[in-house]
Amino acid sequence: xxxxxxxxxxxxxxxxxxxxxxxxxxxxxxxxxxxxxxxxxxxxxxxxxxxxxxxxxxxxxxxxxxxxxxxxxxxxxxxxxxxxxxxxxxxxxxxxxxxxxxxxxxxxxxxxxxxxxxxxxxxxxxxxxxxxxxxxxxxxxxxxx
Numbered sequence: 205x206x207x208x209x210x211x212x213x214x215x216x217x218x219x220x221x222x223x224x225x226x227x228x229x230x231x232x233x234x235x236x237x238x239x240x241x242x243x244x245x246x247x248x249x250x251x252x253x254x255x256x257x258x259x260x261x262x263x264x265x266x267x268x269x270x271x272x273x274x275x276x277x278x279x280x281x282x283x284x285x286x287x288x289x290x291x292x293x294x295x296x297x298x299x300x301x302x303x304x305x306x307x308x309x310x311x312x313x314x315x316x317x318x319x320x321x322x323x324x325x326x327x328x329x330x331x332x333x334x335x336x337x338x339x340x341x342x343x344x345x346x347x348x349x
Contacts, residue, residue: 222280222288222344230340233333234274240326241267241318248315256314262302263317266330269295273337285344292341296334299323303331 245263273291276284303322316325323330
């Protein structure tokens, strides 16, 4: 009895669907964080820069990271997966480093910023979002079913 040829096994999910399913919630969270971080850092830099320049510049950097991640997730494609992976990784390292520094050197953070105190001022979304983002992006890596 002859067997029919089987379809090839797809080893990756289509990276053009980064913002589908649970990805929609992740994209929405990144977009909200991009807007919130841009707004807060803009006001802090324009009005209070001399009080905490390091903290406010890091807050602006967080806004850029969120914006890049949002655009990559919406764009989709293999290159976008790589960009989003780097963005989420930078975000996770940033929130861990800045969160730690905000407790170790509190004088550098007289006001709340996006990543200070591990994102406490944002309901810890800055701490959880990169983990969710990396989990979601993992599904689109080569060799993943």
